[in-house]
Amino acid sequence: MPLRRALMALSAPGGMAALAWWVARSETASPLRHASWAPELPYLVLGLVALVAFCFHRLNLVYVTGVLAGSCAVVEFVLPEAPRLLPLLxxxxxxxxxxxxxxxxxxxxxxxxxLRPGLMALQAAVLVGLARPALWIEYSGGFEAPPADLALALGRSCLPAGWPVVSPAHLSWGLAGVVALLRLSARPDPFRAATLVSLLAVTGGFLDRDLPGATSWYFCGAGLALGTALVQHSYNLAYRDELTGLPGRRALTEAMGRLRGRYVLAMLDVDHFKNFNDTYGHDVGDQVLRLVASRVRRASGSGQPFRYGGEEFTLLFPGKNLEDVVETLEEVRLAVEETPMTLRGPDRPRQKLASRGKRSREGRQKVTLTISIGAASPNAAARTPDQVLKNADQALYRAKQQGRNRVCVAD
Structure with a gap:
């Protein structure tokens, strides 16, 4: 599952970088590389991403676009005259x-x-001092320029003669790539994916810097990857529940607005959830919701799961009748019931939850979760999705009244 999420996070920004690579390397796209507007394109893309990021209060993205724009300018305009700067960059x-x-x-x-803008300015000053020592001395009040040996040392191979050239700059770049990959594996999200993709894109910009027009497109690809990540992040904020990762209520409302013909709506509720919160604390309550969400997602088949709010979830089955989904709903209920939850760490119950927990050999508390489900489909009395959802909620109430941990369907 983490690998799948990481690949999903990489797909959109990776597609932007792949498009840029194709333009930079393909003979078919040669007119795009040599277009009169191509040299300005990465700065336009990065500027637009920075503007949108600033409006969304994502200052980290503003800084990253600034770093990329500055690096693109160095590769295109400074490196041809001062190639010794490449290892430092x-x-x-x-x-x-x-x-x-x-x-x-x-x-x-x-x-x-x-602090971060200051760090960016300091690095820019070092690059200027190495590229234009006279300019540094003129504007720095007479201070000596940074030693040129600094950049040269970073480009020297660490291995003996006859071995492949592996310099400190290569090692630094490779280590940064590994760190970016590990961060993405630990917590896949759009910005971490875009960081890794941007690293790969600008690598192409460095390797193909002598290919006319290629650098602009590689850095443009990095900017598009960051812009795609910003769009994905904004979408997740609007439509996804942060705790469970499921689509949220706004996504459900829009999905219901698109419903036509046959469909089934099911409401799911975690039994005794208030007791879990009161007994074990809200942190364990959050763990319960995440566990239930994962089981609902896996067992729901063709159903689309949503976090409705609180301890309630919704399943939407487009194009189905009640008799088509009752078995699936039972499988969802059993999937939750048959997955005991083990409480670890300092979160211990403040009081016993009668008949719902038992101790394992290691002394850790195991609790059994159950859910109640109510389902409904359109009929003569309930024609709109809102009415169907209300009927499903009433069926859920009956399931609670009849003892919980069961599936009830609307009449």
């Missing part, structure tokens, strides 16, 4: 991407909020 760029995409930084209204 290769060393600094990946760690800047990782640093600025780690989390959203403090506001610029605070002193700590200026």
């Amino acid at each position: 290769v060393t600094l760029l990946p760690w800047n991407l990782l640093l600025f995409m780690t989390d959203n930084p403090p506001s610029l209204r605070t002193a700590s909020g200026w």
Whole structure:
């Protein structure tokens, strides 16, 4: 499942980078590489992404686009005259991407909020000092420029003569790529995926920097990957429940608005959920909801699961009748009931929850979860999805009244 989520997170930004790679390398796309507007395209794309990110209060993305735009300018305009800067740029760029995409930084209204812009300015000054020592001395009040040996040392091979060239810059870049991959594996999300894709895209920009027009498209691909991640993140905020990862109530409302013909709506409720919260605490209550959501997602077959709110979930079965889905709903109920939940760590019950928990050999508490389900489909008295959902809720109430841990269908 984590691998699947990581691949899903990589798909959209990876597609943008793949498109940029095709334009940069394909003979068919040669007119695009040599178009008069191509050199300005990455700055336009990165600028638009930065503007939208600023409006969404994503300062980390603003900084990353600034780093990429500056790096693109260095590759296109500075490296041809000062190639010794390449190892330093290769060393600094990946760690800047990782640093600025780690989390959203403090506001610029605070002193700590200026640390990252200050770091960016310092690195830019070092690059200027190495590329234009005279300019550095003129504007720095006479201070000596950074030693050129710094950049040259980063480009020297660490291995003996006759071995492949592996410099500190190569090692830094490879290590940053591994860190980006591990971060994505630990918690797949659009921004972590875009960080890894951007690293790969700008790698192409460095490797193909001598190919006319290629660098612009590689950095454009990195900008498009970041923009795609911003769109995905905004979509998740609007339509996905952060706790369970399921589509939220807004997504359900829109899905219901598209319903036509036959369909079934089912309401699911975690039994005794208030007692779980009161007995074990809200952290365990969150674990319960995540566990139930994962079992509902796996066992729902053709049903579309949603987090309705609180301890309630909804399953939508387009094109189905009640008799078609009763067996699936029973499988969902059993999937939850047959998955005991083990309580670990410091979260211990403050009081016993009668007849619902038992101790394992290691002394850890195991609790059994159950859910009640009510289902309904359109009929003469309930023609709209809202009316059908109300009938499903009434059927859920009957399931609760009849002893819980069961499936009831509307009349």
